[in-house]
Amino acid sequence: MITIFNAAFIFLACRMPSPIRGFILRSVFQWDIHPSARIGLSLFVNSGHVELAADARIGHFTVFKDIRRLSLGNHTTIGNWNWLSSAPVIQGATCSITIGEHSSITSRHYIDATGGVDIGAFVTLAGHRGTVLSHQIDLAECRQQALPIRIGDYCLIGSDVRFVPGAAVGDYIQIAMGSVVVGHLSESYSLYGGVPARNLRAIPKSAAYFSRGTGAVR
Secondary structure, eight states: OOOOOOOOOOOHTTSSOOHHHHHHHHHHOOOEETTTTTOOOOOEEEEOOEOOOOTTOOOOSOOESSEEEEEEEEOOEOOOOOEEEEEESSTOOOEEEOOOTTTOOOSEEEOOTTTTTTOOOSSSEOSOOOEEOEEEEOOOTTTTEEEEEEEEETTOTTEEEOOOOOOOOOOOOOTTTOOOOEEEEEHHHHHHTTTTTEEEEOOOTEEEEEEEESSSSO
């Protein structure tokens, strides 16, 4: 487990040339980092195991706090100025984030991984100020509870979208800007939007976003 005392060491290691940086993080902290993966000037505090597959990228000034397990697939990117944290003291907390291949989290988003966050392949968390929450107060029990978040494959999440604990999104779905995702949105090839998000219309299965072979949208 990485403590705040060696978080500064990791930050300094991230400033070194990539081959040296990868060697330090693999040998000292036993992280599973592919030689082609890259980590910018980011901060890891009280964090556990990190897995970065081939060509995975983490940008600058992103904070990872109390994340027990972080796994990024091939060609997956987390941008700049993001905040990913969890509350490990909550009962049932997994404090994990798993992101499939060719997915992208842009910049200035907040992800609470207490209940676990599972993001599929070819997903874009676009724009900024997206909020993913995976724990809440249970009024009936008067206690905190952790509930997982799941986003399927080939989803496009607009700017400023908020996920409530326990929310799930199926495959091939677009979430409109400013929406609040509650419950399970399951109808593929659909645009959901509103507060709470509801099915607004169908999206043609021929849309290029749903069949692209690389994660980046040019």
